Amino acid sequence: MVVQIGKIQVGGPQFTVIAGPCSIESETQFRTASEGVKKSGASLLRGGIWKMRTSPKAFQGLGSSAFEFIKKIKAETGLGLVSEITDIRQVEEISSFVDAFQVGARNMHNYSLLKDLGKQPKPVVLKRNFSAYIDEWLNAAQYISQGGNNNIILCERGIRTFEKATRNTLDLNAVVYAKKHSQYPVLVDPSHAIGISDLVSPLCYAAAAAGADGVIVEVHPKPSEALSDADQALSLEAFDKMMNQLKKVLGAFDRTLTMA
Numbered sequence: 001m002v003v004q005i006g007k008i009q010v011g012g013p014q015f016t017v018i019a020g021p022c023s024i025e026s027e028t029q030f031r032t033a034s035e036g037v038k039k040s041g042a043s044l045l046r047g048g049i050w051k052m053r054t055s056p057k058a059f060q061g062l063g064s065s066a067f068e069f070i071k072k073i074k075a076e077t078g079l080g081l082v083s084e085i086t087d088i089r090q091v092e093e094i095s096s097f098v099d100a101f102q103v104g105a106r107n108m109h110n111y112s113l114l115k116d117l118g119k120q121p122k123p124v125v126l127k128r129n130f131s132a133y134i135d136e137w138l139n140a141a142q143y144i145s146q147g148g149n150n151n152i153i154l155c156e157r158g159i160r161t162f163e164k165a166t167r168n169t170l171d172l173n174a175v176v177y178a179k180k181h182s183q184y185p186v187l188v189d190p191s192h193a194i195g196i197s198d199l200v201s202p203l204c205y206a207a208a209a210a211g212a213d214g215v216i217v218e219v220h221p222k223p224s225e226a227l228s229d230a231d232q233a234l235s236l237e238a239f240d241k242m243m244n245q246l247k248k249v250l251g252a253f254d255r256t257l258t259m260a
């Protein structure tokens with residue numbers, strides 16, 4: 001099944017790269033990141049406006065103070081934006097400039113949010129909770145579709161295992177299983193899965209080889225200065241290199257990148 005995010009088709013024969021910072025931190029940061037990832041071939045932007053941080057003392061996102069410059073940067077780049085919502089009241093606030101709503105891993109079990117998202121028409125990128133069975137993830141998708149919105153994209157973003165060397169463990173089983181047993185496109189988020197920037201690119205290639213419909217990758221113009229998830233952010237240079245290799249991996253499977 002193909003799900004349309006703005007002008008971009010996710011889930012067709014092509015591979016969609018969604019890229020941008022973990023958090024939108026400033027006008028300059030978001031513009032530099034957006035222009036950079038566009039130049040390297042990303043067809044959609046990502047960027048958090050409200051962040052679900054482990055500590056309440058950590059940076060929580062710019063919220064409404066970012067709206068105006070986000071609109072400007074979107075108009076400049078012409079790319080669609082995927083951004084997380086944490087509360088259904090945010091839909092009204094951001095629907096004029098956000099093209100798909102991400103449900104973060106921590107909210108995958110927030111069934112009232114899922115039900116509410118089912119009653120509105122925009123696509124939903126549903127991340128798998130780090131402790132969720134595949135079955136629970138697919139059931140979460142049904143909470144959305146039951147309300148009438150079938151524009152759902154699944155996203156595997158790493159699960160908790162006994163292993164602590166990496167942030168999480170990318171479950172490629174879940175990717176191939178969801179591709180077989182669900183009708184929805186399946187994305188991979190290698191950034192949260194491994195949490196270590198120089199190991200993100202190989203997981204992008206693995207996602208492509210496994211038959212995922214795309215990746216959602218964190219990229220920052222100055223990774224070491226990122227206000228969230230600094231350890232896993234690709235620099236613009238590293239992202240560009242990754243994209244060049246990714247095209248070759250896709251070529252081996254007779255696939256190409258989705259073009260914006």
Ligand code: PEP
Nearest residue numbers: 022104105106127157192
């Ligand atoms: C994110 O995309 O920045 C994020 C918080 O992801 P997750 O919900 O998968 O942790």
Ligand code: MN
Nearest residue numbers: 022218228229
């Ligand atoms: Mn993040």
